[in-house]
Every structure is written in structure tokens, then in C-alpha cells.
Amino acid sequence: EADIYQTPRYLVIGTGKKITLECSQTMGHDKMYWYQQDPGMELHLIHYSYGVNSTEKGDLSSESTVSRIRTEHFPLTLESARPSHTSQYLCASSAPRPGGGDYGYTFGSGTRLTVV
């Protein structure tokens, strides 16, 4: 049973459309992340959040934006989709573990976006 949910699982959309990829977690984790991964390629961090009202850009520059109004919700928005945005988008969350480190990231199943 997944504790982090991403919707939609697949999305095909036309160029210029505005889209929002949803990510929700039920674990109460403060830290959440968005990664982008092209087929057969490495994962790249594009956004992360320490907690409510905190958002930061990741290592890979992205035209997307994120918001964190509630702990459990971390949506990613593309104002005007382009074919170059075609990729898989993966959401994750994490929490600290007593004694040090964390419990590890929990990833969602991802959204596979195709912009035509």
C-alpha cells in the first residue's frame, strides 16, 4: 500500500497547456522532493521542500514551479508545456530517524508526461 501518491500516472497533453502534477503523502513527512528522469537516464532533483511554505530549486534547472501549502501536498506545475518537458516525474518524501539519518526516501510511482 503506497503512502505517497502521484496523479496522473500517465498524461499526454498538447503544447502550451498548463498542467499540474499531484503528489500527496500520508506519513506527515516534512521533506518532499521532485525528481525528473528520462528513459534509461539518471534521476535529477528539480525541486525540494523543507516543510510548509518552503520550496527550493534542485540541481537541474526546470521551468516547473512547486508549492507547499500543506504538509501532505506538493504539487508541480508547468505553465506552458513543451515537448522538451516530456519525461517521468517522481515525487518523494523523507523524515528523520531517531539516532541520526533518516528513514530513507519514499518515492511515488511517478507521472509519465508526454507533450505533443
Place this chain on the structure above:
Amino acid sequence: DAKTTQPPSMDCAEGRAANLPCNHSTISGNEYVYWYRQIHSQGPQYIIHGLKNNETNEMASLIITEDRKSSTLILPHATLRDTAVYYCIVRAWVNNAGNMLTFGGGTRLMVKP
């Protein structure tokens, strides 16, 4: 975060132990060693992590050398479903910080019948 080096690919016979190595010679004292795997195009799955001591859970064992410059992930009885890309990641945990994970190329493990 310390850089890691992993072989790009490995094969393992089904039922045998899979030993996946990782070099992290520049690891700092406060950095943990994490292992994740990604099956096909699913989201990565956390496997195990450790700081200094060897660790074991229901999925795998993590052996960290005494100087902490390398580690080995052991899947004791590999099955076909363990075929995946395995990532070794080294990073510190800092309170009130992002604690992002940087994924490299990983090791593509192929478990064969």
C-alpha cells in the same frame, strides 16, 4: 556529498548471493551510506543505510569497511525480481536542511535463471 563509484553492470545467478560493491573513498565522518534500487521505470525503493556498523534488514545486508571507504550491499538469495538498477549514495544528514539525494548511474543487476 562524497562521490561514489559503482560498476555499471553485474550478473547474478538466481538463488545465489548478489554482492554489489561501492567505493566512496572521500567519505566524511558524518556521511551515511544509502542504498536504493529502481526496478524498470518505477520510483526508486529504499533498501538500507548505515554510518559505520554493518546493517541488516529483511531486504539486504550492508557491509561497510572499517575505514569506511567502501561498502558492499548483499542480497543473500537473489531472485528474478531483484533485477534492477542499484544506487549507492553517500551523504550527511543535517537537521533543518534539505538532505537531498544525488543519484548517479548505479549498477544494473541482472539476475539470471
